Amino acid sequence: MARRNQIPHFPSCINLIRGLVKIDRIDRAAKVLKVMVMSGGIPDTITYNMLIGGLCKKGQLKSAIDVLEDMSLSGCPPDVITYNTIIRVMFDLGRFDQAIGFWEDQLRKGCPPYVITYTILIELVCKHCGIVQAIEVMQDLAVEGCYPDLVTYNSMISFTCKQGNVEDTVLVIYDLLSQGMEPNAVTYNTLLHSLSSNGCWDGVDEIFAFMNRTSHPPTVVTYNILINGLCKYGLLDRAIDFFGQMVSQNCSPDIITYNTLLRALCKEGMTGEALQILLYLGGTSCSPSLITFNIVIDGLAKEGYMEKAVELYCHMKEHGIIPDDITHRCLIWGFFRADLVEDAVEILKVMTKRKHRIKNSAYRFMIHSLCKKNKIDIAIQVLELMISSRYRPEETVYSTIIKGVASAGMTEEAIELRQKLIEWKALKEPL
Known part of the structure; x- marks a missing residue:
């Protein structure tokens, strides 16, 4: 044309x-x-x-x-996406100096000093060239009228914390303060997350105390970071102390706070306390979620309190929370541990009806356990559920199950299972 x-x-x-x-x-x-x-x-x-x-x-x-x-x-002038794309590919190609020079040239040509592009550039310099050079680049860019903001510094602190480099973290904070900036909640939370993840509790106490004296007091995110870190290290008493302090400071716990504490309580075998907290939550504005119920049901099942686990299972359904495959798996393994295999199979039927995915290894374990207890009729029910499921396995899986039962010294049971599979046309009849 x-x-x-x-x-x-x-x-x-x-x-x-x-x-x-x-x-x-x-x-x-x-x-x-x-x-x-x-x-x-x-x-x-x-x-x-x-x-x-x-x-x-x-x-x-x-x-x-x-x-x-x-x-x-x-x-049609370039925008922030244009610059970001080119700078990223320069770093991908290992052309670090070219990327820095490119951005300086664009600033000299009148390009707006986009903070997003600036932050991405500094992040990439940190990753590929180190913190010292990143700070030098920041000083050079300041000459061109492009300055960092708190987001840039927080990004750098996050990077150094993930690297576990304390000296570099201190260097960045010193530079931040030298620019007349004040750390915010994100800065403190990043530092606390790094320290608590590494079990540096003296440092945690120091920063937490300092944070309380600033204009950025601890938030629910801060407390969640600390409680989670303490629980992971098995320091449940200290986590509960922080929880009490959180409430006394009128900082309302959220469902993440409660889920973290409930998981730790269940891990320590304190399922009674966990159940009390869960039932208490039902009457508050912080309603328990599916995850909350799953945590406590799993804890009860592992401790062998299947009656309480089933009561909680019914309670969650009555309150409109639909159990998922994790809920049902927790109950099944709990029933098996308690030697309540019939109840386990009933839950398995519910899972099949709801089209929840059940691993072949779970079927294999259940069938093997049932055969071991000489409950062939129930084992056949499980086998039938396996065949009727939407995730019907290949023939080799059935063969593995039969061989496993036979190798455990249950030859007659293996023959009976094999015959049923042939009747259902899940296995081919041997020639």
Whole structure:
């Protein structure tokens, strides 16, 4: 069309460019864009960014930068996504200095000092070149009028904490303070998470006490971090102390707080206390979730309190919370431990009816256990459920079950199971 001195339909050009990029015809898309611009059309930012993204994926960095340079000339200036895409690919290619120089050049050309791009650049420098160079880059960029904000510093602190590098973390905090900034709740929470994850409780106490003296006192997130860390280290008493302190400070616990404590209580065998807390929650604004019920049901089942576990199971259903496959698995294993195999099979039937996925290993364990207890009729019921499930296994799985039963010295039971499988056409009759 352009060759015949006809002006192309610009919306169609945009659709064509995007379509070509999607099918990886990047060179063709670039040609269509060039024709469109030369004909007076102005592609939108999304189209340019799609093309630049496509070029970057193919490793054509120079072409991507050329397109970026053409954007402003065509009346469509690059945006934060454009810059982020190119900077990321430069780092992917190991061109760290080029990426830093590229952003400095863009700032000199009048590019807005996007904080998001700045933060991404600093994050990448931290990852590939280290904290010391990242701080040097920040100082260089300040000359160009581009300054970090608290989000940038929090990102750097998060990185150093994940690396477990205390010296680098201190260096970043010192730089933050030297800029006249004050750490916020995110800063403190990041530090507390790192310290509690590593069991550095003296450091936790120090920062927590300092946090209480600032304009950013501990939040529910802060307490959840500490309670979770203490519970993971088995320090349940200290976790409960923090919980009490949390309530006394009028910081309302959320369901995450309660779930963390309930899991720790159940792990310590304190299922009675866990059950009391769960029932108490039902009368508060912090209603127990499915996960909450599953935690306590699992705890009760592991301790052998199957009657209480079933009562709680019925209670959750009465209150409109639908049990999932995790709930039912907890009950099944609890029933088996308590030698209540018939009850376990009833739950298995519920799972099959609700189309919950049941692992072949679970079926195998149940059938083997039932045969061991000489309860072949119930084992056959389980086998029938296995065949009727939507996740019907391959024939080799059935063969494995039969061999497992036979190898345990239950030859007659194995023969009976095999015969049933042949009757149901789940196994082929031997020639």
